[in-house]
Amino acid sequence: MKTLPIDSIMPSLLETFRSHASAVLIASPGAGKTTRVPLAFLDEPWLAGRRILMLEPRRLAARMAARYMAASRGERVGETVGYRVRMDSRVGPKTRIEVITEGILTRMLQSDPALEDVGMVIFDEYHERSLQADLGLALCLQSRELLRDDLRILVMSATLEAEPVSALLNGAPILRSEGRSFPVETHYLDTRWEGPLEQKVVHTIQHALKQEEGDILTFLPGAGEIRRVEARLKELELGGQENAGKRIRIEPLYGNMPSAAQDRAIAPCPPGERKIVLATSIAETSLTVEGVRTVIDSGLMRVPRFSPRTGLTKLETVRVARASADQRRGRAGRLGPGTCYRLWTKEEERQLEAARTPEIKEADLTALALELAVWGVADPSELSWLDIPPAAAFRQARQLLARLGALDESGAVTPHGKRMAETGLPPRLAHMILVAIPLGLGGLACELAALLGERDVLRGLRAGEDVDIRTRVEALRFVQDAGSDQVEEYAGISLNRSLCRSVWAEAEHWKHSFGIQQEASDTAACGLLLAYAFPDRIAQRRENGRFLLQNGRGAVFTKIQSLANAPYLVAAELDDQGSESTIYLAAPIDAEQLEKYFADQMENEALVYWEAGQQSVRARVRKRLGAIVIQEAPLLEPDPKDILYALLSGISSEGLELLPWTKQARQLQQRLQFMHRQEQGQSQGQGKWPDVSDEALRETLPDWLGPHLHGMKKGADLQRLSLADILLGMISWEQRRELDKEAPTHIGVPSGSRIPVDYSDPDAPVLSVRLQEMFGLMQTPRICYGRVPLTLHLLSPAHRPVQVTRDLASFWQNAYFDVKKDLKGRYPKHYWPDDPLEAMPTSKVRPKPSAK
Known part of the structure; x- marks a missing residue:
């Protein structure tokens, strides 16, 4: 067995665990930590023959690590070393090391909180900070605290900041190992690239094929970009052609590919071949892509971002962090000196974040909240976390779980919630399948669950062009019935055949897991099943063709299609942009289905309200499903108090101008307000004169106006009011006399005229x-x-x-x-005396002739 850098630190690591329950190991890429560390602990006395669990963030990495360790012992996978990942397991009665994906650990802990036959749990590549890894570590720490003080925990990473993790593990020792890497020459763009990503990537691949040796590993953000780059390379006839005397292979590599295709992408090339691997961040850590001497990094990755405001998760393309970029570059220096082409400038490099944001801060926490509820925890602060789950997202997750029937009124997990967690599916999909089985729709529900967990099986569609999920189900069945090797398209739309195979295999896996042997159901039930999974996304068509979601938000199609005319639908996939979300995947649902299957979620409410357009109080009875009104009819005998309240609300919202203000009433209001303001300026006598400003009158409508509105319902009825009399009714008879004296309506002037006083400024x-x-x-x-x-x-x-x-x-x-x-x-004809105090006042041009 060849020597690896990690070997030099193994004696110290073994000694550490003889006296400590935890440790943090920082080892550079290529040091060998993933494949050497678990094997080294097998014969330690404290392990006492129990198993070692090692967590990997990705299925491909878990399988490859297990295969490598088994091969190093001259065994097959499933003997001493095995693995467990979703839909695939290779373990046997003699298995001592299990390489598992992170969700598997959670299931093990829920079924056996003490992990009785496990002596050590290793968290590999913990710097990726996946949600499941954080949850698994939190549960392991509490298990050790309450049940298993002898359980060893090792956290391993290449780029992790070790001190916070050490503190979380009660001051665990930190060990460091330098990896063996060769120098990597790094190239940057001279200027920022503004064109299509695929164009620059293909150009760089062509350049690297001419300038560099060995295989090329290209990092792209997602499967869509991989397919487009692959298509352009094939258009250039690179695939299958010879370069430097070697035949070129193009190998995609991403998470939702069949295992055989993933294995082919990372396996070494036979003599006479050279490969171009087009990969997502799946190739960033843990596994080694054999033969790579050149890395081309787009600098982008796709991450899920959850919005507590909308309850939606969307995939967002973001810049990689510096730590991730360094991991990617290191892939070129595993075998010898290599080259890395970074498709960004040095200036852009300085703007990169140091490390990626932990998933727990941005992800949908519904699955985490369910697992904690099964564990018996309602408040995450009861556990130890490197980053505690955000309160708003966690609260929203529990609200959804309650709606799915996973939590009871006290917040404790229900039997249905436990069954949901045991499936290992996302809570929405688990609930959908469990509810569908007694309805005879279990098979269809499994097909929908498989489709919703993958990218679109239909190729060539622009975003929002055909959002009907029934088309996907029918295409999936068509491919299966006709034979996927013979089918290129369905209903005129190109199919992703390999993805169809993968999705169907997953659907069959879930059918087998749930014991479903039902015949295929009519796709007309798709909307009903989606409504169980996404009750908050049941939507009703508005008059303008847009939709109102049950949660009160708006939704809209960006392209014309038949579903735009559906009275009701369920949106399984939405974005989170602006006031109206774009619908990307949906199915129709009938009003009859809603009333039959969701009657327990509907509420009948009597509404008495002011309708501004009609200038009238309306009384209606409504059947609602969240924000959606399913039925509405007149309320025949509304409570007079409700009518009065609605009328007052209408006056308040539209303003006092709705009332019949005469000139006399306005002047009276102003005179009263004048007396009130003068009273406010005095040190005594406060409260005698009422505040009748518009603001005060608006705030006290029920007190001064309410008694006069009985029997009124419309704006026209208000015209019968005498506001002057109502305002006078606010003061006593003595105050009326005092008002006339101290705030008179008119003032007599020397000419004999009575001139009105303007009190608009009190x-x-x-x-x-x-x-x-x-x-x-x-x-x-x-x-x-x-x-x-x-x-x-x-x-x-x-x-x-x-x-x-x-x-x-x-x-x-x-x-x-x-x-x-x-x-x-x-005005020469008018009277302008030299002495105004001795002159005769006049309302005419001149005083009367008799005047002197």
Whole structure:
């Protein structure tokens, strides 16, 4: 067996676990930690013949690690070393090391919290911080605290910040091993690339084939980009052609491929061949792609992002973190000096985040919340976490679980919830299948679950072009019935044959797991089954062709299609953009199905409300499913109190202008408000005069207006009100007399005219009067116990203000003569005396001739 860098630290690691229950191992890529460490512990006395579990974040890495370790012992997988991943298991009675994916550990812990026959749990590549890894570690730590103080825990990583993990493990020792890597020459773009990603990737691959030796590993964000790059390479006839005397192979590598295709992509090339591997981040850690000397990194990856605001998870393409970029580059230096082409500039490099965000901070936490509920934990803070689950997302997850029947009213897990968790499926899909089985729809539910867990089996469709999931189910069955090797398309749409095979195999796996032997169900039930999985995404068509989701959000199609006319549908896949989400996958559901199968979730409500468009109170009875109104009819005998409340709400929302304000009523309001404001300015007597400002009246509508509205329902009915009488009813008889005296409607002036007072500004009432009518009056008129001088707007004969003053005496003495000079020039026929205090006031052009 060849020597690996990890071998030098193994004695220290073994000694550490003889005296400690935990440790953190940091080992560079290529050090050999994944394949050497588990084997080294097999004969340790403290293990006492029990098993070692090693967690890997990906199925492919788990299978390859087990195969490598088994081969190093000269055995087959399933003897001393085996693996368990979803839909595939190779273990036997003699298996001592099990390489498992992270969800498998959770299932083991739920069935045996003490892990009685396990002596050690190893978390490999923990720096990826998957949700399941964080959950598994939290559960293992509590299991050790309460049940198994002898359980060993080892956390391994290449790029992890070790100190926080050590603290989480109660100060566990940290060991470090330098990997064996060869120098990698790194190339950057000179300028930022703005064109299609596939174009730049293909160009770089062509360049690398000419300039570099060995195989090429290209990192792309997802399967869609992989397919497009593969297609362009084949258009260039690179696949199958010779380069430097070697035949070129193009090998995709991503998570949802058949195992045989994944194995072929990472296996070494036969002599005379050279391969181009087009991979997602699956090839970033854990496994070695044999023969790679060149890495081309797009700098992008696809991650799930959950929005607590909408309850939706969407895949988002993001920049890789520096730690991930370094992991990718290291793949070129495993066998000898290599080359890495980074499709970004050095300036962009400086903007990369140091490490990726832990999934627990951004993912849908419904599955985690269910596992914790089965574990007996309602509050995540009861466990130890490197990052505690976000409160909003966790709360929303528990609300969904309650709606799916997984939690009871007290928040404890139900028997149905336990069965959901035992399936290992996402909670929505597990609930769908469990409910579908007694309805005779279990087979269809398994097919839907398999389809929803994969990317689209239909090729060549633009986003939103055909969102009907029934087309996918029918295509899947068509391929299976006709033979996938002979089928290229369904209903004129190109098919992804390999994916169809994979999806069908998964559907068959779930049917077998649930013991389903039913015949294929009519796809007409797809909408009903999706409604069980996504009750919050049942949607009702609006008049404009858009849809209202049960959770109150809007949804819309971006392309014209038949489902746009469905009265009801269920959206299985949505984005999370703006006020209306785009529907990407859906199926119709009948109103009859909703009423039959979701009657327990519907609520009958009596509504009495103001309808602004009709300017009237309406009384309706509605049957609702969340925000969706299923049925609506008139409410025949509404409570008069409800009518009054609705009418008052309408007045409040539309404003007091809805009321019949006469000139008299407005002036009365202003006079009352004047007295209130003057009272507010005094040190005594507070509260005598009511606040009748628009704001105060709006806030106290039930008190002053409510008693006068009985029997009224419409805006037209309000016109019968006398607001002046209602306002007067707010004060006593004595106050009315006082109001007339201290805030009079009119003021008598020297000419004999009675001029109205404008109280629109309660702090400065205005008397607008022609200047000639004020001759002979020395002082400004005062109101409110003589405390408030009126603001005089002295007008020209044309009723335009020529002076504004609150000091009439000063005006006569100082400003009058300038005003007189101007007015006399403009109005020569009018009377402009030299002494205004001795002159005869007049409302005419001149005083009567008899006047002197």
